Amino acid sequence: MSVEKGNLESKVVERDFYARSEEEQQDFLSQTWCNQCMEVDLGMKNPKEFESSERLWIEGECVNCGAQVVTEIVYEDE
Template sequence: MQEDRVERDFSARSEDEQQAFLQETWCDHCQEANLGMKNPQEYLYKGVVFIEGECNRCANVVLTELTDDDF
């Protein structure tokens, strides 16, 4: 996936938007919502924007796919 991935600047988002994406998460490992994420990386992959980070509880990957509803 790395070769088709285009990095984006998560910090360019407004502070409110950043906080919403960092707090409103779903962790597949913990099977729980809104545990939060750290170390966010935003990127474009095949026309879709993703924000990926680490779960605040277990440190596994948390992945958010942005849809038109998020904009």
């Protein structure tokens, strides 16, 4: 999958979500926001992780309603 932005093309690469530690997986699967339910932390199932040159994110399905949920991963400098 690739997404074209103007004259620049940003390639989207699927990553292995399950290569993350069990603790990190559980954090990402539980700390969610569903735009359909308008609720936080309902949970995510069927996660797929992606990256492009601009961002890193996980897509999955809301455990409550099945709508697509997206969690963007931002690493902060400590």
